Amino acid sequence: MTGARLLRGAAGAAGFFVVGELVIRYGIGDDMDFPPPSTILLETGRLLADPDFLAGVGATLANWALGLLIAICVAVPLGVLLGSLPPVERAIRPVLEFLRPIPSVAIIPLAILLIPVDEMMKVSVIVYASLWPILINTLYGMHDVDPVAKESLRSFGFGPLAVLSRVSVPSAAPFMATGVRIAAGIALVLAVSAELVAGGVAGIGVYVIQAGSGNRMDLMMAATVWAGLFGVAANLVLMAGERRLFHWHRMRTGAQS
Amino acid sequence: MTRKLRCYAVALGVTVALTLAGCGGSDDGGATSANSKGLEKTTIKVGALPIPDPVSVYIAQAKGFFKEEGLTVEPTPITGGAVAVPMIESGQLDISQTNYVSTFAAVAGGKKIKLVADMYQAGANCFVIMVPGDSPIKTVADLKGKTIFVNNLNNVATLAVETQLKVAGLSKDDVKFAEKPFPEMGNAIKAGQADAGWITEPFITANQSANGFRKLADTITGQTEDLPIAGWMASEEWVQKYPKTLAAFQRAIAKAQQLASSDRKEIEAMLPKYTKIDAKTASVITLGTYPSELNANRLQKVADLMLEYGYLKSPLDVKSVIAAPASSG
CATH class of the missing domain: 3.40.190.10 (Periplasmic binding protein-like II)
Incomplete structure (x- = not known):
């Protein structure tokens, strides 16, 4: 990212902040009781000194990371397997297409009923939700493998496993990485949503519930700001990782830097 | 040599297992036990909303009333009574806060729930x-x-x-x-x-x-007037399975309820710790009362009102929903 772009981004954020501040302070003044951005930002900073909130962040991020990790460990091998066995994929595809569009948040009440351990319930819904983007992207990646490359290897006498590990999987890897990046965002949504629905000992969502019940809209918003920041940070880290690892892929597809 | 060692190990293992089994047997008799109170379960999860009603669980925790009973309680914030019912059914929570109207409606709908302690009774302007x-x-x-x-x-x-x-x-x-x-x-x-x-x-x-x-x-x-609002509930199965644990919980909560109803300062001191209500707000808000006894006659009023206004289709005898505290520990 160039300096000029960074500057423009910062200017945009600052402009948004100022407009929000002015509208809330002077525009809607009497019609609505809502904390202005400056108050929220102040509380966002102060939350760093709140042990309850920090414990919540730890709990939420732990569920998030564990859920995402399990989803990767399940979805990537499954995607590779289905991608390399087209008849099986055709058989399973209808089930996948049925399960995929179910809004993951809607399965939280079911998970509460079925899974007796709170953390396990939360991790399960995170896994369920983040499975799909990784699986679907892996499948796309497996379909996208250059057939000439596969054929060449075969004609040199390489077996199917060698073709898989030397051509198919590396070629599909950038797609998997994109799937993981999308899943990371979804996993965070589910990590916080599950807490908002089910409560729990600690969590960003639990903190939001407590703040809401105590009439502290400023704290609710501040905790939400942190959740957003974690999402942005995860996205940046994963995007940087993709850029580093799969430079060749972007060259091939001609993606912009 | 190795085989001989293995034989010893097996023999030792069997002996230890038998000894342990023997200990387990005497545990049931209540003679010697790991926890001195003979509780079936010493660590329980208790669901509570982050509002003033369930203050007793936090008071009991802070004053060591649970500890005196040999109980370790993990208070867990919940989002509402409706979510808490499946949580006590699945075992995610052992005991949870509930409101009486929800409880009686759920019981009338066939849910196996028992009320185990009183929590909060509304007062004027609550x-x-x-x-x-x-x-x-x-x-x-x-x-x-x-x-x-x-x-x-x-x-x-x-x-x-x-x-x-x-x-x-x-x-x-x-x-x-x-x-x-x-x-x-x-x-x-x-x-x-x-x-x-x-x-x-x-x-x-x-x-x-x-x-x-x-x-x-x-x-x-x-x-x-003086409408009972909220209480503590557990599943029927849990109540039957853990009678001593339940009795210990009931004693500790009753003690905390007594403290809460005799001294408002105790509530005010606790609110900022488990809710986001600050000390200043805590000192001015209107609070109800915290009865220390689960009284069927008082609660019957809720069920009768529900019947009168069509929230229940047929009369409900509240006594059947109450898990009476065991008088002897």
């Missing part, structure tokens, strides 16, 4: 109908044809409002109830989404000071 300061609505009768916000439909909120409508010669068909969480009611009423709201603390105080709302009517008066 739940009020509020309107904006400049609202043309001056009396409950003026609510005819208006929209009223409640936190949950078909629950204690609508029941309490209906009792006041009846006094004013109206019924639930004369008004429109709409659901809205307490934190959002003030703004939504100001934005014109509803004409009035059924509100509790700390939002009564907040809406008065920040939004200029005024109280239209107290809903804890007349038929609803």
